[in-house]
Amino acid sequence: MEWTSYLAPLSQGAWVTAQLTVYSTILGGLCAFLFGLGKLSHNPFLKGFSVAYIEIFRGTSLLVQLFWIYFALPIMGQAIGLDLRFPPVVAGVVALALNIGAYGAEVVRGAVQAVPQEQYEAATALNFTGRKRLWRITLPQAIPEMMPTFGNLAVQNLKDTALVSLISLGDMAFRAEQIRNFTQDSVTVYTLVLFMYFGMALVVTACMKLLERYVGRWRAAGR
Amino acid sequence: MFFGIEWDTSSQWAFAVSIFPILLHGLVITLEATVVGFFIALVLGLVLAALKSAPTRFIRWPAKLVTEFIRDTPLLIQLFFLFYVLPEFGLTLPAFLTGALALGVQYSAYTSEVYRAGLEAVAKGQGEAARALNLASSRTFTHVTLPQAIPRIIPALGNYLVSIMKDVPVLSVVTVLEMLGVAKIIGDRTGGYLIPLSMVGGLYLVMTIIASFGVRYLDTHLPKRGLSLK
Amino acid sequence: MNDATETHDPIIKFDKVVKRFGDHVVLDELDFEVQRGEKVTIIGPSGSGKSTVLRILMTLEPINDGVVYVGGQPLWHQWRGDELIPASEQHLRQMRSHMGMVFQQFNLFPHMTVLRNLTEAPVQVLGINKAEAKKRGMELLEMVGLTDQADKYPHQLSGGQQQRVGIARALAMRPKVMLFDEPTSALDPELVGEVLNVIRTLADEHDLTMLLVTHEMHFARQVSDRICFFDQGRIKEQGKPEDIFTAPKEERTKAFLKAVLDPDD
Numbered sequence: 278m279e280w281t282s283y284l285a286p287l288s289q290g291a292w293v294t295a296q297l298t299v300y301s302t303i304l305g306g307l308c309a310f311l312f313g314l315g316k317l318s319h320n321p322f323l324k325g326f327s328v329a330y331i332e333i334f335r336g337t338s339l340l341v342q343l344f345w346i347y348f349a350l351p352i353m354g355q356a357i358g359l360d361l362r363f364p365p366v367v368a369g370v371v372a373l374a375l376n377i378g379a380y381g382a383e384v385v386r387g388a389v390q391a392v393p394q395e396q397y398e399a400a401t402a403l404n405f406t407g408r409k410r411l412w413r414i415t416l417p418q419a420i421p422e423m424m425p426t427f428g429n430l431a432v433q434n435l436k437d438t439a440l441v442s443l444i445s446l447g448d449m450a451f452r453a454e455q456i457r458n459f460t461q462d463s464v465t466v467y468t469l470v471l472f473m474y475f476g477m478a479l480v481v482t483a484c485m486k487l488l489e490r491y492v493g494r495w496r497a498a499g500r
Numbered sequence: 501m502f503f504g505i506e507w508d509t510s511s512q513w514a515f516a517v518s519i520f521p522i523l524l525h526g527l528v529i530t531l532e533a534t535v536v537g538f539f540i541a542l543v544l545g546l547v548l549a550a551l552k553s554a555p556t557r558f559i560r561w562p563a564k565l566v567t568e569f570i571r572d573t574p575l576l577i578q579l580f581f582l583f584y585v586l587p588e589f590g591l592t593l594p595a596f597l598t599g600a601l602a603l604g605v606q607y608s609a610y611t612s613e614v615y616r617a618g619l620e621a622v623a624k625g626q627g628e629a630a631r632a633l634n635l636a637s638s639r640t641f642t643h644v645t646l647p648q649a650i651p652r653i654i655p656a657l658g659n660y661l662v663s664i665m666k667d668v669p670v671l672s673v674v675t676v677l678e679m680l681g682v683a684k685i686i687g688d689r690t691g692g693y694l695i696p697l698s699m700v701g702g703l704y705l706v707m708t709i710i711a712s713f714g715v716r717y718l719d720t721h722l723p724k725r726g727l728s729l730k
Numbered sequence: 731m732n733d734a735t736e737t738h739d740p741i742i743k744f745d746k747v748v749k750r751f752g753d754h755v756v757l758d759e760l761d762f763e764v765q766r767g768e769k770v771t772i773i774g775p776s777g778s779g780k781s782t783v784l785r786i787l788m789t790l791e792p793i794n795d796g797v798v799y800v801g802g803q804p805l806w807h808q809w810r811g812d813e814l815i816p817a818s819e820q821h822l823r824q825m826r827s828h829m830g831m832v833f834q835q836f837n838l839f840p841h842m843t844v845l846r847n848l849t850e851a852p853v854q855v856l857g858i859n860k861a862e863a864k865k866r867g868m869e870l871l872e873m874v875g876l877t878d879q880a881d882k883y884p885h886q887l888s889g890g891q892q893q894r895v896g897i898a899r900a901l902a903m904r905p906k907v908m909l910f911d912e913p914t915s916a917l918d919p920e921l922v923g924e925v926l927n928v929i930r931t932l933a934d935e936h937d938l939t940m941l942l943v944t945h946e947m948h949f950a951r952q953v954s955d956r957i958c959f960f961d962q963g964r965i966k967e968q969g970k971p972e973d974i975f976t977a978p979k980e981e982r983t984k985a986f987l988k989a990v991l992d993p994d995d
Contacts, residue, residue: 333705336704338666338704341700349694352693438574440574442576453577463580464588478572
């Protein structure tokens with residue numbers, strides 16, 4: 278069957294997809310914490326900026342964001358004298374990270390606010406500074422709550438990487454379309470690609486479940 | 501010239517104003533695709549949910565597998581699949597319908613989960629009570645379970661409606677002339693992407709805000725304890 | 731105002747303190763003093779402001795008017811020359827270090843073992859080295875009778891055990907004043923005794939200043955130097971336990987004690 282010959286280029290694309298997923302998910306996670314905590318801050322600038330970021334990146338389409346960063350930002354850069362032309366891989370990772378970060382920020386915010394007020398008071402009574410209280414008391418209790426949703430967001434991010442093929446980045450979706458163009462064998466190629474994405478999604482889910490269990494190990498103690 | 505409207509490149513502002521009606525044409529297509537896609541998702545989701553609650557596991561398990569498969573694969577690939585593969589089976593749909601179908605399929609995986617979760621939440625508490633009172637099970641469903649499930653699932657479905665709207669731009673790859681597709685064509689032809697793309701972003705923000713208010717309105721105005729289905 | 735020497739100054743002094751929650755006045759120009767080493771129990775109906783007094787001392791609630799002094803220094807204010815201005819965060823942290831609190835709901839850190847609950851604050855806040863903190867932590871666990879639970883997590887312990895850990899955790903910071911906010915109210919009856927025993931030992935063997943809010947009247951009688959009856963944000967009556975319990979002067983005190991001690995009448 279011909280499909281075995283598709284495996285090589287598709288695997289190259291799969292490697293690109295995997296890297297895109299990993300980089301954008303990690304970067305997105307950082308954004309999620311930065312802006313999720315930022316939204317809870319008392320500093321009006323940080324809070325305002327975080328709210329704006331979250332609303333904009335959750336309220337608009339990912340593809341629009343991607344195209345804007347890749348096509349429109351350079352033009353804006355010209356106007357203010359900066360070279361804001363990004364290669365597709367940078368534009369792709371940045372767009373994906375900012376997008377997933379906005380959804381993640383709300384998860385972070387919710388989980389931190391769900392830590393009981395009593396924990397806050399116990400930490401204050403013991404004279405923890407605000408920063409130590411956040412890092413040693415609040416976040417360790419909030420993070421296990423975030424994990425299930427983060428798992429879903431990670432898979433969503435994997436699916437979203439397919440869109441970067443539209444700015445000519447050689448990921449799995451791009452390779453699939455290349456092969457289809459060349460061979461006109463749509464059914465085989467796209468069926469294969471669907472299964473490959475499915476397989477990758479299962480791997481992502483498994484990794485996130487392991488991570489979930491790791492951060493929540495204190496909950497499982499003694500059971 | 502696009503949709504019969506000329507744009508005016510004399511100044512940035514004039515450009516923006518002149519392409520606004522063009523973008524609105526795209527917006528209409530966006531909204532149409534959203535509604536049709538949503539409708540398909542509602543129906544297909546119902547089918548999937550029914551299959552997933554089938555009495556025999558030979559139907560349940562494949563249904564669950566299919567749902568998971570749809571949920572874990574990208575919309576773009578599903579779209580390409582439908583777009584290129586359906587004609588090979590003799591079914592050549594216009595691009596718009598193919599796109600709406602892809603949206604419907606992708607989101608049916610989510611709506612089926614909403615149905616299942618909503619019904620389960622109600623059934624647990626109420627089913628026992630109704631069974632104790634000896635109501636026939638189809639009456640239980642329509643008069644007790646369903647009216648309580650509906651207020652619960654509508655906000656969740658509303659949120660997916662907004663998500664579908666944000667996924668519509670993917671359809672531009674199969675030349676559906678929704679907002680982003682229109683903006684990109686304007687950009688291709690004039691070399692100026694900044695204004696059209698920014699306006700599309702702005703329009704999306706406005707629509708998302710309107711939709712959020714709509715969902716919140718529904719949330720607060722739906723009787724939490726159940727709708728009368730008379 | 732009393733110009734007594736340092737050792738006779740009250741360690742805690744509330745000077746016309748007002749605390750409001752919205753429109754509701756919880757503490758109504760409260761004047762209240764506690765001497766060094768004194769064991770004071772506050773009793774009274776719900777909403778009379780008992781817990782609020784403790785929470786204000788632990789800097790969990792600010793005050794609306796008046797001044798609170800701890801160890802002669804203002805708590806929610808600080809001196810700038812001759813003026814009293816609202817306290818900075820730095821000042822609050824400095825004052826807070828004199829107090830330790832035991833909460834009704836224990837509030838142990840669920841993501842840390844029992845021992846780590848005891849060592850975390852000394853290490854992170856006081857800068858004590860880990861080995862030293864662990865040693866001190868085990869000593870405290872021995873005092874409350876829980877050395878074999880050192881590596882367990884709070885959810886593996888009973889309520890009574892958790893509260894004993896809570897007491898040890900507060901003591902680990904070497905406070906001068908220990909505040910107990912209804913320490914046994916959330917416990918099943920059979921677990922109350924083990925916690926009260928620890929508190930009694932603490933009261934008998936140490937000259938720590940202790941401020942206790944509780945409904946356990948018999949215990950209060952055994953352990954306290956003074957009982958304060960709070961009603962509607964003020965001290966209605968206070969005195970030695972025998973005086974208050976056997977011969978209360980005020981009507982409200984009598985009514986409250988009757989309702990609490992002889993509810994079947």
